[in-house]
Amino acid sequence: MKLLNLIRIALRALQRNKLRAFLTMLGIIIGVAAVIAMVAIGQGSKQSIQDQLSSMGSNMITIRPNSNQTVGGGARLDASSLQSLTLDDIKAIQKQATYITAVSPAVQSRGQVINGALNWPTTIQGVSPQYLTxxxxxLKDGIAFTQDHVNTADKVCLIGQTVVENIFGAGEDPVGKIIRFNKIPFKVIGVLSEKGENAFGQDQDDIVIAPYTTVQKRILAIPYIQNIYASAVNESSSALATAEVTDILRASHKLKATDDDDFLVRTQAELISTFSSTSELLTVLLAAIAGISLVVGGIGIMNIMYVSVTERTKEIGLRMSIGARGVDILFQFLIEAILISITGGIIGVVLGITASRLVTLFLSWPTLVSRSSIMLSFMVCAITGVFFGYYPAQKASRLDPIDALRYE
Amino acid sequence: MANKIVSIRDLKREFRMGVETVRALKGVSFDVEPGEFVTIMGSSGSGKTTMLNILGCLDKPSEGTYLLDGVDVGKLSRNELAVLRNHKIGFVFQSYNLLARTSALENVELPLLYNSAVSSKQRHERAVKALQAVKLGDRIDHLPNQLSGGQQQRVAIARALVNEPVMILADEATGNLDTRTSYEIMALLQELNQQQGKTIVFVTHEPDIAAFSSRTITLRDGEVIKDSQNQQVRSAREMLASLPVAADY
Structure with missing residues (x-):
């Protein structure tokens, strides 16, 4: 018996019952489309959360001084008055670290920023050019300062949106203007793009950024630095980067093996993993719901195939009487089931992708159609076809031709 | 003498119905020669249907032998029986048993789909030829519900002819048809028998139909009570011509 003939027989049988074949397919179509669309929504929201976190600088590592010593009667010193971080630490990290792509010192001070008659209390952050990376x-406008500005302790600055709104009038271009911070004149060379609030509700745009040398010498008059910001190669290597930075700083600070660290290294990995696991859970939940509908679709196939076997008993009897073997009947019904589920699967994939696109288009939810979800749902529905199609097909193949022919 | 198409010797068939054993056939023997047109007669309960099932290789004898074209049917498996039916027997049923919503051509092609030796080109040619043989060459694309009862039965006969069987086995093939159409079908079968030498075994309970055959075997209570050559074979063609014109509406 040629397989081609069996496929032809099955196709003709399906053609004779187009509506029923379509209704059976509908279960699979909806199941597959639901799996793909739901997983796409889940994956999309996970991706967008990760993007948001990355835009906050998710691979950012913060190093702060930490008190490891006591003075006088055993009171520990406040971190801000510690002077353990120096520019030598920056140089050591730049030279030795392999998991760090950029590093910047940071010093900061609060004060009043003034432009003409308008003034606003804000923070000035002294950093190196790598800080923006x-x-x-x-930048939204203008240019960033360079290493030259740092070397000469130039009085240039970049200002955040909140500062722009408070000390500049509407329509006024801040770039090129001279503003004063605590009476020291700074030239505005760039405007930062809007970043909004951080995870703790602080306004990140309420800031003036200047070369760290300028802030050290002209505002704070200190030789040390207060913080170090660095960025790991990527999110997943932030733990390795942390360990590496810790080793480098311990060596740089000449700490003995028994000494505690005199600094703190912090990453945002915990925050990311919390958000990621939440959206992971969402994806799994959505996929589970969609998976159930796929199984229901499969049961639909089995149901229809059973009804079909009963309804077509006489046809089966006829086929047997003109020479169809049991195995021919088995394959006919099995191929019918597989054709239904695979055709349904293909339509479902197309529909699922379309639905994801529409969700993005009309609800502007981010979606991400993954190849694995397409492969998986397609495989599941092919297996569904075989699995749920087999028992009805077997029932058909075992009919007695005499009884089947007489069946009314 | 040429090879016998059917050779049955002391054939018995028993059924178990709970604790009782029903003996449907109690030792039947007869032969069918090539080119014969045999009717098997009998009232209900005579074992006629059981005989038909065994002749059609749908069922196997409990005892005795049945040789179909020299093949011992009793020794074959279920699958071998199916192949034997496909190659050697053409069934014509009372209720036509055409596939609904399927063209006459595809209905006739059906037996050949189960024969892998036939290519799809041959299949088409042979089906068209079979339909032409039953004078439906101009209706090959018609669906069963677009055909009259007589035409549907002719499609069924074409389906029985298409695999070039050694025997056409008809089961009350005129049972659902009016007198005129019955005669038409019988005329067609007579033509196939007389002109093309087809061997036909026709199971019926109507003596009227038996008169068209060359030989009649009568069964009663599972035994052959009469097996006679028909001295005066009636011509269905002539009977058709003699029918009053008024009946032709």
Whole structure:
């Protein structure tokens, strides 16, 4: 018996019952489309959360001084008054670290920023040019300062949106203007793009950024640095980067093996893993619901195939009387089931992708159609076809031709 | 003498119905020669249907032998029986048993789909030829519900002819048809028998139909009570011509 003939027989049988074949397919179509669309929504929201976190500088590592010593009667010193981090630490990290792509010192001070008659209390952050890379913070206007500005302690600055709104009038271009911070004049050379609030509700745009040398010498008059910001190669290597930085700083600070660290290294990995696991759970939940509908679709196939076997008993009897063997009947019904489920699967995949696109288009939810979800749901529905099609097909193949022919 | 188409010797068939054993056939013997047109007669309960099932290789004898074209049917498996039916027997049923919503051509092609030796080109040619043989060459694309009862039965006969069987086995093939159409079908079968030498075994309970055959075997209570050559074979063609014109509406 040629397989081609069996496929032809099955196709003709399906053609004779187009509506029923379509209704059976509908279960599979909806199941597959639901799996793909749901997983796409889940994956999309996970991706967008990760993107958001990355835009905050998710691979950012913060190093702060930490008290490991006591003075006088055993009181520990406040971190901000510690002077354990120096520019030598920066140089050591730059030279030795392999998991760090950028590093910047940071010193900061609060004060009043003034432009003409308008003034606003804000923070000035003294950093190196790499800081903007570490924070993943593009400029909206103007240019960033360079290493030259740092070397000469130039009085240039970049200002955040909140500062712009408070000390500049509407329509006024801040770039090129001279503002004063605590009476020291700074030239505005760039405006930072808007970043909004951080995870703790602080306004990240309420800031003035200047070369760290300028802030050290002209505002704070200190030789040490207060913080170090660095960025790991990627999120997953932030733990390795942390360990590496710790080793480098311990060596740089000449700490003995028994000494505690005199600094703290912090990453945002915990925050990311919390968000990621939440959206992971969402994806699994959605996929589970959709998977159930796929199984229901499969049961639909089995149901229809059973009804079909009963309804077509006489046809089966006839086929047997003109020479169809049991195995021919088995394959006919099995191929019918597989054709239904595979055709349904293909339509379902197309529908699922379309639905994901529409969700993005009309609800502007992010979606991400993954190849694995397409492969998986397609495989599941092919297996469903075989699995749920087999028993009805076997029932058909075992009919006695005499009884089947007489069946009314 | 040429090879016998059917050779049955002391054939018995028993059925178990709970604790009782029903003996449907109690030792039947007869032969069918090539080119014969045999009717098997009998009232209900005579074992006629059981005889038909065994002749059609749908059922196997409990005892005795049945040789179909020299093949011992009793020794074959279920699958071998199916292949034997496909190659050697053409069935014509009372209720036509055409596949609904399927063209006459595809209905006739059906037996050949189960024969892998036939290519799809041959299949088409042979089906068209079989339909032409039953004078339906102009209706090959018609669906069963677009055909009259007589035409449907002719499609069924074409389906029985298409695999070039050694025997056409008809089961009350005129039972659902009016007198005129019955005669038409019988005329067609007579033609196939007389002109093309087809061997036909026709199971019926109507003596009227038996008159068209060359030989009649009568069964009663599972035994052959009469097996006679028909001295005066009636011509269905002539009977058709003699029918009053008024009946032709």
């Amino acid at each position: 570490i924070r993943n913070w593009p």
